[in-house]
Amino acid sequence: MIPDRIIEQGTLTSGAGRTAVEVRIPWYRALPASCIAGATLAVDGVTAPAESLRWQMNGRTFTFAEMADNTDEWWFPLDSAVLSGALDPVAGAEHTVEVGLTVYIPYIVIGENEVLHIEEHDSKTMTAVAA
Numbered sequence: 001m002i003p004d005r006i007i008e009q010g011t012l013t014s015g016a017g018r019t020a021v022e023v024r025i026p027w028y029r030a031l032p033a034s035c036i037a038g039a040t041l042a043v044d045g046v047t048a049p050a051e052s053l054r055w056q057m058n059g060r061t062f063t064f065a066e067m068a069d070n071t072d073e074w075w076f077p078l079d080s081a082v083l084s085g086a087l088d089p090v091a092g093a094e095h096t097v098e099v100g101l102t103v104y105i106p107y108i109v110i111g112e113n114e115v116l117h118i119e120e121h122d123s124k125t126m127t128a129v130a131a
Helices: none
Strands: 013-015 018-023 036-043 054-057 060-062 081-085 094-111 114-127
Touching: 018 036, 018 094, 036 081
Parallel strands: none
Antiparallel strands: 013 018, 018 081, 036 094, 054 060, 054 081, 094 114
């Protein structure tokens, strides 16, 4: 719904074999962690391994498996989350960052036992800052 604003410009950090970028919700209402179904992170065409991805919001860090049943933590439209993964681009250099995000919208039913899911992608070029 709002794909061009998923990645927060100027938030790419890198160090110790991990890369992180701040992301914004591509929806106009808050969603519980359980509705954040997955993400991808790539820098300069190299994709972080799925098992290395971590999601940080509200001061806590999660794997996507840990969020699957989590309805206590919420992602709000005015808050950035941090997506990180095992990548190590050069700090101080400009890189192309790509984020894919899949979220479920639990209150929009589109079929029997099926709710709307949104798959959005964003790409930005920015300079990595040492973490």
